[in-house]
Amino acid sequence: MSVEAAIPEGYVKVFSKPKALSDAKYTYCPGCHHGIITRLVAEAIDELGILERTVGISPVGCAVFLDRFFNCDFVQAAHGRACAVATGIKRARPDLVVFTYQGDGDLAAIGAAETVHAANRGENITVIFVNNGVYGMTGGEMAPTTLPGQRTTTTPLGREPRLHGYPLKISEMLAQLEGPAYITRQAVFDYRHIVRAKQAILKAFRNQLEGKGFSLVEILSTCPTNWRMTPVEAGRWVAEHVVKVYPLGDLKDVG
Amino acid sequence: MPKGIVVVDKERCKGCGLCIEACPFGVLGFSSEYNSSGYRVVYMEHPDKCTGCAICANVCPDVALEVYRQEPTKEAA
Numbered sequence: 001m002s003v004e005a006a007i008p009e010g011y012v013k014v015f016s017k018p019k020a021l022s023d024a025k026y027t028y029c030p031g032c033h034h035g036i037i038t039r040l041v042a043e044a045i046d047e048l049g050i051l052e053r054t055v056g057i058s059p060v061g062c063a064v065f066l067d068r069f070f071n072c073d074f075v076q077a078a079h080g081r082a083c084a085v086a087t088g089i090k091r092a093r094p095d096l097v098v099f100t101y102q103g104d105g106d107l108a109a110i111g112a113a114e115t116v117h118a119a120n121r122g123e124n125i126t127v128i129f130v131n132n133g134v135y136g137m138t139g140g141e142m143a144p145t146t147l148p149g150q151r152t153t154t155t156p157l158g159r160e161p162r163l164h165g166y167p168l169k170i171s172e173m174l175a176q177l178e179g180p181a182y183i184t185r186q187a188v189f190d191y192r193h194i195v196r197a198k199q200a201i202l203k204a205f206r207n208q209l210e211g212k213g214f215s216l217v218e219i220l221s222t223c224p225t226n227w228r229m230t231p232v233e234a235g236r237w238v239a240e241h242v243v244k245v246y247p248l249g250d251l252k253d254v255g
Numbered sequence: 256m257p258k259g260i261v262v263v264d265k266e267r268c269k270g271c272g273l274c275i276e277a278c279p280f281g282v283l284g285f286s287s288e289y290n291s292s293g294y295r296v297v298y299m300e301h302p303d304k305c306t307g308c309a310i311c312a313n314v315c316p317d318v319a320l321e322v323y324r325q326e327p328t329k330e331a332a
Contacts, residue, residue, distance in 0.1 A: 011260060011323040015309040018318075026317055030294065031271030035316030191277060191310045224271075231271040231316075 018042040020051050024068045031231020033221035034062055036188045037130055037197070038069060041101065044201045045072065048209070054097045055089055057082040059106035062136045066101055080111025083118035086125045097208060099126040104145040105135040108170045112144075115170070122179035122213040126204045129170065131246065132221040140226025144168035147245050152226070167245055171218045175251035181213035183252040187220040187243065189235040200250075212254065220246055259307020260323040261299055267319035270294040274311035274320060280304040283311060 020042035028034045045051050051072055058066035060079040067074035077085040082100035090098040100107075107115050107129050118125065134152050135141040142152040142159060145167055149158040175183045182204055186197035197219055204215035220242050222234035229237060261283065268290060274297060275283045284300030299305065307324030 007260060007262070007323050008256075010326050012326050013321065014259075014307055014324045015312040015320070015322040017321075021318065025267055028316065030269035030316075031273055032316055035318070036314065039316075039318050191313055194313055231273050232276045235273065235276075 018046045020045040020054075020071055021069055022071050026069060027065050028062060029223075029225045031222070031224045031234065032062070032136075033132070033188050033219075033235075034130060036194060037128065037219050037221065038063070038066070038101075040188070040194070040198045040201050041099070041128060042070065043198060044205050047202065048205055050097045050205070050209070053095065054099070057086050057089075057098070057100040059100070059102040059111075060137075061103040061106050063101050063103060063130070064137070080106050080109070081114055082106065082111065083123070083125070083127065084114045086127075087118055087121070087123045090123060090125050094124075097126075097205065099128060099205070099208075101128045102130065103136065104129070104131045104133065104143050104170075105138075108144050108168050109135075112168075112170070116174065116177075119174045119214050119216065120177050120179045122181070124208055124211055124213050125215075126208050127214070127216040128201065128204075129216055129218040130221045131170075131218055132223040133167075133242065134223050134226045136223045136226055140223070145170075147242065151228075169246065171216065171246075171251050174216060179214055180216065180252055181207050181254045182215040182250075183218075184216075184250045185218040185220070185246060185248050187238055187248055189220075189222070189238045193248075218246075220248075256325065257302050257305045258325050259305040259309075260302070261305060261311060262321040262323070263297055264319045264321070265290045265296045266292075267317050268294060268296040269317050269319075270296055271316065272297070273314050273316065277314040278311050279308070280306065 054072040141154040187193045207215040224234040282305045286298035309322040312320040
C-alpha cells in the first residue's frame with residue numbers, strides 16, 4: 001500500500017482493520033453506531049481465532065449486507081427468523097460458531113417469538129442485538145423499542161405510551177427465563193463503553209465455545225439519519241436519554 | 256517527530272466527525288477535500304499533538320483510520 005510507505009521508520013501499527021472484515025465499504029449511514037458494533041464483532045472473531053468455523057446470520061434491516069463486510073460464511077435469514085436459522089445450523093453442526101446480528105425491528109418486533117423461544121430453549125448461540133429505537137432501513141418508523149415521546153415518521157407527535165405501547169425491554173424479558181446463560185446491555189457512544197461492549201461480545205462468544213448456552217448482547221445504537229440529529233448529537237442523546245429507559249449492565253450471567 | 260500518526264482511508268471516511276469529537280488532544284479536523292462519494296474527509300489538523308492512543312480509530316464507525324505509534328527508544332526505556 002502506498003499509504004504505508006509514507007510512515008517513517010520507528011513507528012508500529014497500533015490499530016488497523018480486523019482480518020475478519022473484508023475490504024468492502026459499509027453501507028451504513030455516516031456516524032451510525034452499527035459500524036462500530038460490526039467491527040467489535042470482527043475483532044472478537046479475530047481474537048478468538050474462529051474465523052474459519054464461524055457462520056453469521058444476517059437479519060433484514062440496515063445490517064442485511066453483513067455477508068459483504070465479513071470474511072466468514074453468512075446466511076441471510078427471513079425477517080426476524082435469525083435465531084431459528086441459527087438454531088438449525090448449530091444443531092446440525094455443533095462444531096461451528098454461530099452468531100446472529102439483528103436490529104430491534106428484526107429481533108424485537110417481527111422476530112420476538114423466535115428470539116424468546118430460542119432463549120427459552122437455551123440454544124448454544126450468540127446473539128448481537130442492535131437497539132436504536134426505530135426502523136432504520138425503511139424510513140424511521142416507530143419500533144417496539146422507541147422511547148416514550150420520541151418522534152418518528154409514524155409518531156410525528158411523539159410516542160404516546162397509552163396509544164402506542166411502552167418500550168419493549170427484550171433483555172429484561174429474556175433475563176427472567178431459565179434458558180439463557182448471559183444477557184447484557186451495553187452501549188458504544190464513547191471509548192470507555194466501546195471497550196466494555198467488546199468484552200461483553202467476547203464473553204458471549206466464549207460462552208458458546210464453552211457450551212454454556214444462549215448469550216445475548218444488546219447494544220444501544222444511534223440512528224442519526226432517522227433521529228434527525230448529527231452523529232455527535234445522537235451519541236449524546238443515547239448517553240443522556242436512552243440509557244435512562246434502557247439501563248446498561250449485565251442482566252443475567254450464570255458464570 | 257509526533258508520537259503518533261493517523262492514516263485516513265479517504266474513500267472509507269464518511270465525514271461523520273465522531274473521531275474529531277473523541278480525540279482528547281484535538282488532533283483531527285475536517286479537511287477541504289471531498290472523496291468520490293462526496294463526503295468531507297478528516298485529516299490531522301495538528302499532527303504534533305498526536306500521541307497514538309487510537310481512540311479516534313476505536314470510535315470510527317467506518318474503520319477508516321489506521322494508527323501508528325512511535326516505538327520507545329532505548330534511552331527512554
